[in-house]
Amino acid sequence: MHSKPLTSPLATTAxxxxxRHRYAVLALIFLVxxxxxxxxxxxxxxxxxxxxxxxIDPMALGLIFSAFAWxxxxxxxxxxxxxxxxxxxxxYGCSLLLWSVFTLLQGTVGGLGFAGxxxxxxxxxxxxxxxxxxxxxxxxxxxxxxxxxxxxERGTASALFNSAQYMAVVVFTPLMAWLTHALGxxxxxxxxxxxxxxxxxxxxxxxxxxxxxxxxxxAELATMSDGGAxxxxxxxxxxxxxxxxxxxxxxxxxxxxxxxxxLGQYCITALTxxxxxxxxxxxxxxxxxxxxxxxxxxxxxxxxxFSGGVLGGMLSDYLIRRGTHPSLARKIPFVTGMxxxxxxxxxxxxxxxxxxxxxxxxxxxxxxxxxxxWAVLSDTAPKSMVGLxxxxxxxxxxxxxxxxxxxxxxxxxxxxSFDLALWFVAAHxxxxxxxxxxxxxxxxxxxxxxxxxPA
Numbered sequence: 001m002h003s004k005p006l007t008s009p010l011a012t013t014a015x016x017x018x019x020r021h022r023y024a025v026l027a028l029i030f031l032v033x034x035x036x037x038x039x040x041x042x043x044x045x046x047x048x049x050x051x052x053x054x055x056i057d058p059m060a061l062g063l064i065f066s067a068f069a070w071x072x073x074x075x076x077x078x079x080x081x082x083x084x085x086x087x088x089x090x091x092y093g094c095s096l097l098l099w100s101v102f103t104l105l106q107g108t109v110g111g112l113g114f115a116g117x118x119x120x121x122x123x124x125x126x127x128x129x130x131x132x133x134x135x136x137x138x139x140x141x142x143x144x145x146x147x148x149x150x151x152x153e154r155g156t157a158s159a160l161f162n163s164a165q166y167m168a169v170v171v172f173t174p175l176m177a178w179l180t181h182a183l184g185x186x187x188x189x190x191x192x193x194x195x196x197x198x199x200x201x202x203x204x205x206x207x208x209x210x211x212x213x214x215x216x217x218x219a220e221l222a223t224m225s226d227g228g229a230x231x232x233x234x235x236x237x238x239x240x241x242x243x244x245x246x247x248x249x250x251x252x253x254x255x256x257x258x259x260x261x262x263l264g265q266y267c268i269t270a271l272t273x274x275x276x277x278x279x280x281x282x283x284x285x286x287x288x289x290x291x292x293x294x295x296x297x298x299x300x301x302x303x304x305x306f307s308g309g310v311l312g313g314m315l316s317d318y319l320i321r322r323g324t325h326p327s328l329a330r331k332i333p334f335v336t337g338m339x340x341x342x343x344x345x346x347x348x349x350x351x352x353x354x355x356x357x358x359x360x361x362x363x364x365x366x367x368x369x370x371x372x373x374w375a376v377l378s379d380t381a382p383k384s385m386v387g388l389x390x391x392x393x394x395x396x397x398x399x400x401x402x403x404x405x406x407x408x409x410x411x412x413x414x415x416x417s418f419d420l421a422l423w424f425v426a427a428h429x430x431x432x433x434x435x436x437x438x439x440x441x442x443x444x445x446x447x448x449x450x451x452x453x454p455a
Contacts, residue, residue, distance in 0.1 A: 004200025019220035021213070026157050028206060029141050031165050032096060035196055036137050037168035039103045043127065045176040053121040054110055067124045068131035070301045075135030076398065082390020083136055083143055084384070087234055089207050090138040093386075097200045098133035102126050103158055107186040108362050138374070138389030145376040146386050147210055147234070150227020152320045154279030155330065156374035159313025161444040163368065165272075166306035170299060172267035175369030208322045211232035230383060251446070252385065252392050260440025261380065263336065265373045267432030273404040274302055275364060275423045278418075286418040297357055301364035308356050308368025311336060316372050330376045331436050333369050338432040340366025345426035358382065363421070370432070372398075382446045400428075 035345035043050070043065065050056055056064075082091045109122050141161045149157045189262045210216060210224065210231040252258060283289045283297055310364045311335040344363035347356045373393070381389035409419045417445075 014085075019215075019217035021216050021220060022224065024094060024215075025144065025148050025207070027077035028203070028389045028450035029144055029161050030167075032199060032203065033137065033141060033161050034093075034171070034191070035165035036099070037165045037197055038172035039099060039130070039192055039196065040134070040174065041168065042103060042106065043123075044352045045173065046180055046185035046188045048181055049180055050119075050123070053185070055116045055163030056120050060117075060120040064120060064123045064127055066402070067127040069398065071128045071151055071402055072135050073131075073209070073395050073402065075132045076139065076391040076395030077388065078391070079136030080385075080388040080394075083387025083390070084237065085137055087209070088143050088387075089137065089204075089209065091136050091143075092200075093200060093203045093207070093299045095133055095140070096196060096203055097453060099137075100187075100193045100196025102130040102133060102193075103189055103196060105189075105372045106130075107189030110186060128270035129202055133373055134387060135391070136387075137392075138394050141385045142233045142377055142381075142390040142393075143233070145374070146230045148224065148229060148231075149378075150224055150229050151326055151379065152317055152350075153223055154228075154378050155316030155320070155372055155375040156310070156313035158378060158437075159309045159371060160407065162371050162374055163306045166302040166309065166368070170306070171301040172402050174300075211235055221378050224452045230386070233362050233383065233386065236383070248382075249385070249388065250290065251382075252389060255446060257440045257443065258380070260435045260438075260448070261373065261376055262393060262396045263439060263444075264376075264432050266400050267338070267428040267435065268367060268373065269365045269397040270400035270428040271425060275367075276420070278408050279360070279403065280419050283356075287356055289353065297360075300357065300361050303455045304361045304365040305368035308337065309371045310368075311371055312369040312451070313375065315369075316375060322384060325442075326379050330372045330379070330443060331440075332375075334372050336368075336438050337370025337428040338366065338436075339364040340427040340429075342366075342429035345422050348422055357416075366429075376443055379443050381448055
């Protein structure tokens with residue numbers, strides 16, 4: 001494909017429509033991310049049917065659930081390296097293809113004659129592979145947003161793809177529940193896997209990098225490039241003969257500001273895993289709600305999280321357009337949102353369930369508002385290691401997916417109450433504020449030191 005100039009003459013800008021193709025690219029990665037999160041949730045929806053028909057006990061099912069989190073965290077850095085080495089189009093497309101295959105295969109376990117321990121082993125392996133092949137997804141989203149969006153729009157773009165997790169809950173959870181009820185649990189995996197395979201065809205047919213996309217006008221390309229979008233990132237990847245050295249890679253682990261960003265992501269991910277693991281159980285066991293009541297109530301935080309996520313990105317970008325430095329513009333919604341997330345601890349003192357629901361909705365709205373971490377990473381990651389930086393960022397953040405559910409389970413086993421568990425979750429809001437205000441300094445793109453030892 002031919003390359004386009006990074007700037008265009010005024011006459012060309014005046015005569016060509018500016019174009020909004022970058023928003024179509026954003027819609028595509030939003031859709032892929034919705035499917036990504038829906039495929040993660042398949043087993044939680046089909047779990048009761050799996051237990052009943054395959055003879056898997058709840059403890060084994062818990063281990064199967066954990067397989068995804070371990071593999072997903074372990075695969076982040078290798079996935080980020082693959083993105084920097086081979087580009088987003090190939091790596092993301094292959095990731096989508098493979099996770100769709102492993103999703104579909106989970107629906108064949110019963111039909112292949114597995115049961116009991118053999119079924120548990122088969123599902124554990126498939127869930128582990130699902131987590132492993134999904135690992136490049138969010139670093140790829142970050143790389144694509146870095147390429148396609150100027151700094152003043154990056155917060156909203158990052159917030160939208162990050163908020164796809166909530167849309168997956170709102171749209172696909174009822175659909176998968178219906179499939180389980182009407183057609184059997186296997187159909188959840190078969191239909192979702194098939195949908196992913198179709199989306200893979202759309203991805204390879206549609207997605208191109210900015211400089212090789214014929215649908216991108218010169219005026220829009222100039223707007224993107226002049227605003228700070230890394231439109232030539234793929235071209236640099238192809239022409240770059242010398243890859244980052246180990247000493248340069250180590251700078252991703254020795255910068256104080258980057259550790260502030262990593263810690264902030266860990267804290268917000270801890271909040272996420274509380275809501276997607278123990279929150280429904282808290283409503284049933286801790287507040288005495290029925291399963292149906294808990295099901296409806298659990299959807300409310302997802303809606304609030306989506307609203308907060310979009311608002312946080314828009315607020316951040318609005319502040320940048322008004323002249324606020326991107327560092328402050330990203331920190332304001334994060335600190336405000338994490339402060340709001342701590343309100344969930346007030347549920348320990350609430351008597352009425354309506355008050356609990358309102359407090360949890362406010363906390364999840366705050367969690368969404370604070371979800372600007374991917375935009376921060378787009379602003380700070382070294383150009384030659386955008387994918388690897390995303391892998392480190394998401395890998396360290398997702399350690400919370402391993403730690404948080406286990407700690408809450410231990411607290412419940414020891415105390416029989418959710419009171420200390422809510423204090424534990426709320427403390428992550430305070431720790432996140434510390435990470436962004438004290439540990440992290442000014443958010444600016446990291447320039448690698450080629451020769452000197454890392455500071």
